[in-house]
Amino acid sequence: MSYNNILTETQDGIILITINRPKKLNALNIDTIQELHEAFDTANKDKNIKVIIITGSGEKAFVAGADISEFSDFDVEEGQELAAEGQELLFDLIENLSTPVIAAVNGFALGGGLELAMACHFRLASNNAKMGLPEVSLGVIPGYGGTQRLPQLVGKGRAMEMIMTAGMIDANQALNYGLINHVTTPEELLPLCEKIAEKIMRNSSVAIKSAIKAINANFKDGVNGFDVEIEQFGNCFGTDDFKEGTSAFLEKRKANFPGE
Numbered sequence: 001m002s003y004n005n006i007l008t009e010t011q012d013g014i015i016l017i018t019i020n021r022p023k024k025l026n027a028l029n030i031d032t033i034q035e036l037h038e039a040f041d042t043a044n045k046d047k048n049i050k051v052i053i054i055t056g057s058g059e060k061a062f063v064a065g066a067d068i069s070e071f072s073d074f075d076v077e078e079g080q081e082l083a084a085e086g087q088e089l090l091f092d093l094i095e096n097l098s099t100p101v102i103a104a105v106n107g108f109a110l111g112g113g114l115e116l117a118m119a120c121h122f123r124l125a126s127n128n129a130k131m132g133l134p135e136v137s138l139g140v141i142p143g144y145g146g147t148q149r150l151p152q153l154v155g156k157g158r159a160m161e162m163i164m165t166a167g168m169i170d171a172n173q174a175l176n177y178g179l180i181n182h183v184t185t186p187e188e189l190l191p192l193c194e195k196i197a198e199k200i201m202r203n204s205s206v207a208i209k210s211a212i213k214a215i216n217a218n219f220k221d222g223v224n225g226f227d228v229e230i231e232q233f234g235n236c237f238g239t240d241d242f243k244e245g246t247s248a249f250l251e252k253r254k255a256n257f258p259g260e
């Protein structure tokens, strides 16, 4: 499939999705959100793709936010629709994908850009990255899940301060906050993501899918995460991957997971 605002490249079970509007610091306009939706959905359905990595093109930005020029004249209803549609099409979709998604934050991740990174399963950043939710400086609040996912990741007090001040934190502070898992040089960012992806790919993709469901259950209203864990744990016992994984261990050989 060909896209206008994003690039995709698949190699050895890993798809790299690159948001490609460098002149606009990869700001997320509606078309880009739609294309990302299609790319993530397609990748998730492809059994040969085991890990998704998302990054921004150019040296400056991952994503500098939602495209301000697109919503500056919106009214109340249009504002609500923008947030609801974006959350459903992209941010909730990514969080609940069964294929692991890693964000490679290669520069500014602001507003919708940080919200995009936070919807991913985990994040790495280059040492020049800057992260923040500056929406209140524009007279609005984060609308793509930022008020919910930032406190989940860094704690309520830090999220309150970041959102109220509209300030940016650097990669080391983000690491210290637990917002990202690793900091590296810009050159090493994608190689490090790939190295982690390779570790993930050695394991059962079926079990990983269950693990994502169980972990996410902890953050869903009205859902008992322990119950989901019990259900998903039990389900694993009915899979070929479980038979292969346990047999391989007992036979002292490397597992060759059949997957779904």
Ligand code: COA
Binding pocket: 023, 024, 025, 027, 064, 065, 066, 067, 068, 069, 108, 110, 111, 112, 134, 135, 138
């Ligand atoms: N929406 C639309 N366009 C954006 C954008 C956004 N969120 N972020 C950057 N751009 C555009 C700029 O308008 C500029 O376009 P132009 O060259 O046609 O004028 C281009 O990207 C480059 O940005 P510029 O501001 O010139 O770069 P900078 O290095 O001086 O500043 C930032 C970088 C990230 C600090 C600054 O672009 C910024 O504050 N962006 C908005 C961040 C934001 O508030 N995001 C939350 C949105 S809800």
